[in-house]
Amino acid sequence: MGGRAEGRPDARKARRVVVAGCGGMANAWVDYTMERDGVEIVGLMDIVPASAQAMAERHGLSCPVFTDLEQAIRETAADLVFDVTIPAAHHATVTTALSLGCDVLGEKPMAESMEQARDMVATAARFGRTYAVMQNRRYLRDIRRFAHLVRDGAIGANGFLNADFFLGPHFGGFRDLMDSPLVLDMTIHTFDQARLISGTDAVAVYCHEFNPAGSWYRGNASAVCIFEMSDGSVFCYRGSWCANGAPTSWESSWRAVGSRGTAIWDGQRTPWADVVKEPEDDGFLRGCVRVEAPEPVDGPAGPEREHHAGCLDAMFAALAEGRKPETDCTDNLRSMEMVFGAIRSARERRRIEL
Numbered sequence: 471m472g473g474r475a476e477g478r479p480d481a482r483k484a485r486r487v488v489v490a491g492c493g494g495m496a497n498a499w500v501d502y503t504m505e506r507d508g509v510e511i512v513g514l515m516d517i518v519p520a521s522a523q524a525m526a527e528r529h530g531l532s533c534p535v536f537t538d539l540e541q542a543i544r545e546t547a548a549d550l551v552f553d554v555t556i557p558a559a560h561h562a563t564v565t566t567a568l569s570l571g572c573d574v575l576g577e578k579p580m581a582e583s584m585e586q587a588r589d590m591v592a593t594a595a596r597f598g599r600t601y602a603v604m605q606n607r608r609y610l611r612d613i614r615r616f617a618h619l620v621r622d623g624a625i626g627a628n629g630f631l632n633a634d635f636f637l638g639p640h641f642g643g644f645r646d647l648m649d650s651p652l653v654l655d656m657t658i659h660t661f662d663q664a665r666l667i668s669g670t671d672a673v674a675v676y677c678h679e680f681n682p683a684g685s686w687y688r689g690n691a692s693a694v695c696i697f698e699m700s701d702g703s704v705f706c707y708r709g710s711w712c713a714n715g716a717p718t719s720w721e722s723s724w725r726a727v728g729s730r731g732t733a734i735w736d737g738q739r740t741p742w743a744d745v746v747k748e749p750e751d752d753g754f755l756r757g758c759v760r761v762e763a764p765e766p767v768d769g770p771a772g773p774e775r776e777h778h779a780g781c782l783d784a785m786f787a788a789l790a791e792g793r794k795p796e797t798d799c800t801d802n803l804r805s806m807e808m809v810f811g812a813i814r815s816a817r818e819r820r821r822i823e824l
Contacts, residue, residue, distance in 0.1 A: 485509045485789075488548040488572075490539055490563050491555035492516040492525040495577060498778045499552050500529050506786070512546040515539050539563060543570045550789075553577060556644055557655065561586040564601055565593045573600040575785050579658045580802060584810040591799045602785045602795040603802040607659045607721055608666050609780030615763035616724060616741035617667045619733040624761055625743050626730030628703050631668050633660050633722040635709035640686060649689040650813050652711045653679060657693070657812065660722050662805040664697070664705045667726070672705070672808045674698040674823045679816035685712040695812045731758060 487503060489496055492514055503509050515536040516522040522535035536542035543551070543566075551567035553560055553576030561581045567574045574594075580603055581587040594601040607613065620628050635656070645651045665671060675697045679690040692710040699705055709722075719737030726733040731745035744758040751757050775783055781797065788795035807824045815822040 485550045485786075486512045486546060486548045487550045487552060488513040488515055488536075488539070488542045488546060488567075489525070489552045489554060490515045490542075490567070491553065491559070491577075492518075492521040493554065493556075496525060496552070496554040497528070499554055499782075500525065500531075502779055502782050503552075504529060509550075509786070512548055513542040515542045539566050540570065543567065543572060548572055550575070557582050558644075561590060564590050568593045568597045568599045568601060571597070571599070573789060575602050575604070575782070577604050578802075579603075579654060579809060580799065580806050582654070584806065587799075587803055587806045587810075591803055594799055600789060600795065601799040602788070603797050603799060604778065604781055605659065605662050605797045605802065605805075606777045606781045607663055608797065609784065610721065610776050612735060612737075612739075612741055612763070613663060613666065613721065615765075616726075616733060616735040617669070618764050619741060619743045619761070620667050620726045620728070621669045624731070625726060625728030625733050625745060628668055628701070628726055628728050630727040631664060631699075631703060631705045632725045632727075633664060633705070633707050633709075634718055635660055635707070635722045636713035637710070637717045637720065638712055638714040646686065647688050650679060650816075651687050651689050652691050652709055653677070653693050653695075653809060653812050653816070656711065657695070657707065657709065658805055658809050660707060660709070661697075661808040661812075662802070663722065664707075665805060665808075667724070668699060668701070668703065668705065670699040670701045670703065671804050672697040672811070672824050673700050674821055675808065675811045675815050676821045677812035677815040679813070682710070682712065684714075687712060690816070693812065693816065695815075697808065731761075 503511055513533050514522040514525050517537055549572055551572045551574045553563045555563050557579055564574050677695040679693040681690045682692050685691045691712040695707040697705040721737030724735040731743050733743040735741035741763040743761040745761050747757045747759055785795045811822045811824045
């Protein structure tokens with residue numbers, strides 16, 4: 471397939487968007503776009519025509535609907551594609567859009583294999599386009615505050631980062647049939663959060679993946695993962711998507727243990743830390759003082775808006791300024807390595823170097 475046009479779109483002109491995939495998640499993308507100046511939805515694409523038509527009617531859109539992405543891009547002269555398809559379709563959707571001259575903003579996870587994810591990154595580079603991934607949990611004021619406690623010395627050198635994720639959602643649909651629904655579809659969020667919080671990348675992993683009694687998933691809906699990080703610290707993940715009762719938040723419950731104290735964030739309330747008193751006493755258990763997380767500021771340390779809107783704001787700002795977004799595919803690849811490394815470790819029952 472050849473490119474639709476030479477050069478990058480003029481950032482001053484309205485971006486012409488085709489939304490690929492018109493399931494439930496696409497509503498958040500469409501709602502955002504309809505409130506944003508300088509962006510126009512020019513086409514809706516879904517392999518089920520009724521889904522695209524229903525999306526158009528739900529949001530009062532008069533744009534055409536399609537079942538083929540290449541046709542949609544060519545007939546609408548789109549220069550931007552939102553990939554809100556299921557994970558199995560991400561690779562074909564993204565590479566098609568990039569090769570036709572479009573930038574792509576897409577849902578996580580990037581792909582269903584590491585080979586596909588690397589090919590998507592290479593395709594973006596080959597055509598000189600941007601492909602950024604929705605990592606909306608980076609765009610929470612409190613996760614930025616927690617990251618400050620961990621990374622800026624409040625608890626000393628980070629040695630042990632922990633995340634607990636226990637929820638019992640009954641999705642129905644494709645997740646119920648996946649081999650690794652939790653690790654492939656959900657841990658990308660938590661693993662990406664761990665990279666943000668610690669400021670490090672994973673270098674090795676050991677994962678035990680399993681499907682406990684009472685699970686309504688066909689595949690493994692629970693996992694324990696131990697990651698060795700690039701600074702010598704350890705990140706431990708415990709999670710389940712079939713855990714009824716006493717749920718954590720969707721953002722997970724976090725504990726970071728440093729050389730001078732411990733930082734806590736339950737994913738809902740303001741993070742805080744217990745830090746060893748100065749001067750340090752010599753008791754059996756050292757006395758600590760509570761330290762509140764710093765106030766977030768606009769920009770990388772604290773988005774003006776949160777969740778999907780915050781991530782999309784950052785993506786569009788990067789497109790307008792001609793730079794890579796924070797969640798560009800080249801960075802997100804490091805989070806995907808954690809996901810597929812964990813899956814491989816579980817299947818081979820051994821430690822995997824990343």
